[in-house]
Amino acid sequence: MSEKTHEPRADKVAVVEEVTAKLNEASAVFVSEYRGLTVGQLADLRKPLREAGAEHKVYKNTLVKLAAQAAGMEGLTEHLVGPTALTFVSGDVAAAAKALTEQAKATPALVVKGGMMGETVMSADDLKVLADLPPRDVLLAKFAGALQAPLVKTAGLLQAMPRNFAYGLSALVEEREAAA
Structure with missing residues (x-):
């Protein structure tokens, strides 16, 4: 009886590589839960984030965990529970945090969980402080x-x-x- 080796699917490998690259390029990454948000509300969220130099994307948590390990950002994995979205910040980190927290105030279904800035793991409260700058x-x-x-x-x-x-x-x- 021969044992089959389980090769990861090419599409999943590509997603992990994409997320790893985005994590490495971003100056900060925020994690939010989007349970109960409509497609329109997600679109409304993306616009102010784009203006602040940030990109809001949804990926499978298991693939993000692999990418976080590859990028040396294991601290991000504690926030990856439930339906989560990532906000990759390449512009003004404080402006992106402000845009995300303001959208969370306006849309209670959006829950800011935390994130990472550089090598520092951030809680939701840390993000609120950053947003107030x-x-x-x-x-x-x-x-x-x-x-x-x-x-x-x-x-x-x-x-x-x-x-x-x-x-x-x-x-x-x-x-x-x-x-x-």
């Missing part, structure tokens, strides 16, 4: 303003030195002329 451009503007303020002060002081020196020299000349 200001957008990237606002943070960069605040940072630039914080850097610029001391420079503006220094420039003002440097401009004042020659001006004050000139006033002092002028006053000294006038005082000498008045004394002579």
Whole structure:
């Protein structure tokens, strides 16, 4: 009696490779449960995520678990229970988290479970904190303003030195002329 070796189906291997590549390319991955969502609600969810630089896709949990192992993201597997969807973020992570959590507020059937950012496993609460951050451009503007303020002060002081020196020299000349 010969024993058959069970080869994985080519289509499943392709899906695992696709998900592994997406996990490796993404700056963050969020997991949500979509039980009870209509096709229209899923479409409504994808639009704001796309605008934030994220892609929302549904895959079989068993294939995602294999891909997560291949990508070194085993921490993601704890969230892969029930009907789950993945949000791959390549743009602003905070904006994508905000779009996902806002959609979850508007659509109670969508449950944000958590995810990973880099090597850090995130809970649903971590995602809410991330969603409350200001957008990237606002943070960069605040940072630039914080850097610029001391420079503006220094420039003002440097401009004042020659001006004050000139006033002092002028006053000294006038005082000498008045004394002579």
